[in-house]
Amino acid sequence: MKAIGFKISLPIENQESFIEFETSKPVPGAHDLLVKIDAVSVNPVDFKIRQGSAKDTVLETPKIIGWDAVGIVQSVGEKVTLFEVGDPVYYAGDITKQGSNAEYQIIDERIVGRKPSSLSIEESAVIPLTALTAWEILFDRIRISAEKDKGKSILIIGGAGGVGSIAIQLAKKIAGLKVIATASRPETVEWCQKQGADFVVNHKDLISSVREAGFEYVDYILDFVDNNIYWDTMVELIKPQGHIASITGSSEPVALTKLKSKSVSFSWELMYTRSMFQTEDMIEQHYILTKVADLLDEGVLKTTLNQTLNGFTAANLKSAHQLLESGKTIGKIAIKF
Template sequence: MKAIGFKTSLPIGEKESFIEFETSKPTPGSKDLLVKISAVSVNPVDFKIRQSSAKDTVLETPKIIGWDAVGIVEAVGENVNLFKIGDEVYYAGDITKQGSNAEYQIVDERIAGRKPKSLSIEESAAIPLTALTAWEILFDRIRISPEKDKGKSILIIGGAGGVGSIAIQLAKKIAGLKVIATASRPETAEWCKEQGADFVVDHKNLVENVRQSGFEYVDFIVDFVDTNTYWDRMVELIKPQGHIASITGSAEPVVLNKLKSKSVSFSWELMYTRSMYETEDIQEQHNILNKVADLLDDGTLKTTLNETLIGLSASNFKKAHEQLESGKTIGKIAIKF
C-alpha cells in the first residue's frame, strides 16, 4: 500500500520532511478493523510528533503519522462486534500505533464511530480528534451537566482552532452555556461567532476584555493554546469553586497553589488516554463519536472543515503542516484521497 511518512525529523520546507513509500497492508488483530482510508485531516499533534519523534536519528522504516480518518471497513478481527465489512467509519486512532496517512490503517473498533450520514468524507474527517477532545474536556473532565450548569459561563482560549471550533458548538448547543471565545483577528473572531460564541474577546489584555464583556468571573475555563502563558489570567478570571481544564501541557510546572484560595479544580485532558492505557471505559470513544454523528446528522452541530486538499501525496501533507505550523489555521484542513 502507499503511505506518507518520514525517516527523520526535518523542517517542513525540507525535501524529505515527508516521503512517499510502499509498505505492506496491515492485518487486523482480535478487536481491530482494517480500514481503507478515504480522507484524513491534520491536527497540531501531527506536526509536533513529526518535529520530535525522529530527532537526531534516521529511522530504518518510515514513520506514518496522522490521527483523524474516514474510510470503509475492509476486514475485521475475530472478536469484532460493533462493525462489519463495508461500514463507513470515522475515528482519531491511537497515538501509539501506525497513523492514518496511508491507504489502509488498523484501528480498534472501540475507538471508532459510524461516519455521519449527512456529511461528505472530508467534512467527516475534520471531526473525530477535535470532537473527542472537546467532548471529553467538557463532559468527562469538568463534568459539565446541561441540567445543573445551563446558563453558566465558559471561557474558551483558542476559539478558532480545530478543538476550539467544536468546543464552542458543544458548550453552546449541548451544555447551554454562555460562551466567551478568544480570537485576535477579524476573520477568526467571525469564525467563532459562526460556531455560536456569545462573546469574542482578544487574548491580549484578556482579563480586561472579558470583564468589559460583562463577566467579573467565569464558571469554567478551557485552554487550547498554552497553559502557562495564560495561567495567571485564568487564575484571575475563574470564579471561586470553578474549574479550569487544558489540553496543552507545559514545559514548566503549573503553579496549582494559585488556585487554593478560590478552591478551584484543575484537569488535564488527553484524548489518547483511553486508547493508550486501554482503560475500562475505552469504548466510550465509540459512544461519543456515534453521539456526535447523530448531532451532526440532525443539524445540531456542523463540521469545522475550512479547507480540503486532494490526493494522498507528500506535497499535500507538507502544505497542510506548513499551514498548521503558522499558527493561523482557522477550523480544520482535510486531505481527500
C-alpha cells in the first residue's frame, strides 16, 4: 500500500520532509478494524510530532503520522462487535501507533465512530480529534452539565482554531453556556461568530476586552493556544471557584499556587490518554464520536472544514503542514484521497 511519512525531522520546505513509499498492508488484531482511508485532516499535533520525533536520528522505516481519518471497514478482528465490513467510519486514532497518512490503517474499534451520514468524507474527516478533545475537556474534565450550568460563562482562547471552532458549538448548543471566544482578525472574528460565539474578544488585550464585553470574571476558561503566555491572564479572569482547562502543555512549571486564593480547579486534557493507557473507559471515545455524528446529522453541530486539498500526495501534506505552521489557519484542512 502507499503511505507518506518521514525518516528525519526536517523543515517542511525540505524535499525530504515527507516521502511517499510502499509498505505492507497491516493486519488487524483482535479488537482492530482494517480501514481503507478516503480522507484525512491535519492538526497541530501532526507538525509538532514531525518536527520533534526524529531530530537526532534517521529512522530505518519511515514514520507515518496523521490523527484524523474517514474510510470504509475492509476487515475486522476476531473480537470486534461494533462494526462490520463495509461500514463507513471516522476516528482520531492512537498516538502510539502508525498514523492515518496511508491507504490502509488498523484502528481499535473502541475509539472509532460511524461516519456522519449527512456529511461528505472531507467534512467528516476534520471532526474526530477536535470533537473528542472539545467534548472531553468540557464534559469529562470540567464536568459541565447543561442541567446545572446553563447560562454560565466560558472563555475559549483560540476560538477560530480547529478545537476552538467545535468547542464553541458544543459549549453553546449542548451545554447552554454564554460563550466568549478570542480572535483578532476580521475573518477569525466572523468565523467565531458563525460557530455561535456570543462575544468575540481580542486576545492581544484579553483582560480589557473581556471586561469591556461585560464580564468581570468568567466561570470557565479553555486554553487552546499557550498555557504560559496566558496563565496570569487566566488567573485574573477566572471566577472564584471556577475551572481552567488546557490542552497546550507547558514549557515551564505551572504556577498553580496562583489559583489558591480563588479555590480554582485546573485540568489537563489529552485526547490520546484513553488509547495510550488502554483505560477501562476507552470505549467512551466510540460513544462520543457516535453522539457527535448524531448531532451533525441532526444539524445541531456543523462541520469545521474550511479547506480541502485533493489528492493523497506528499506535496499536499507539505502544503497542509505549511498552512498549520503559519498559525493563521481558520477551522480545519482536509486531504481527500
